[in-house]
Amino acid sequence: MALIAINGVWISILLGMVSTRFRDVPPIVASFLQVLFFLTPLIWPPELLGQWHPIATFNPLFAAVDVVRAPLIGVPTAPSSWIMLVSVTVLGCGLAFAAFARFRSRIAYWI
Numbered sequence: 001m002a003l004i005a006i007n008g009v010w011i012s013i014l015l016g017m018v019s020t021r022f023r024d025v026p027p028i029v030a031s032f033l034q035v036l037f038f039l040t041p042l043i044w045p046p047e048l049l050g051q052w053h054p055i056a057t058f059n060p061l062f063a064a065v066d067v068v069r070a071p072l073i074g075v076p077t078a079p080s081s082w083i084m085l086v087s088v089t090v091l092g093c094g095l096a097f098a099a100f101a102r103f104r105s106r107i108a109y110w111i
């Protein structure tokens with residue numbers, strides 16, 4: 001759960017900065033999340049992908065859901081989900097930190 005919370009923090013910081021600068025971003029993000037919800041195996045099992053099942057391992061949202069959902073239903077979490085979640089967390093935190101460090105003096109003017 002700590003990794004999910006850390007991901008939520010860096011995504012909030014990054015999208016908050018981008019949304020402050022560009023006013024069109026919040027509706028775009030809302031539309032993108034709706035499409036991502038249907039593309040991620042949340043309400044349908046990933047086995048329905050058949051031979052395309054490895055594509056689900058490259059979806060960071062599926063990795064986050066798998067890390068939380070698998071222990072709850074008594075199934076072992078896929079090792080690729082942990083690798084994907086940790087790598088997305090590290091890369092995202094680095095990106096959000098770099099963007100905030102670069103643009104923190106301009107945020108007040110964007111508002």
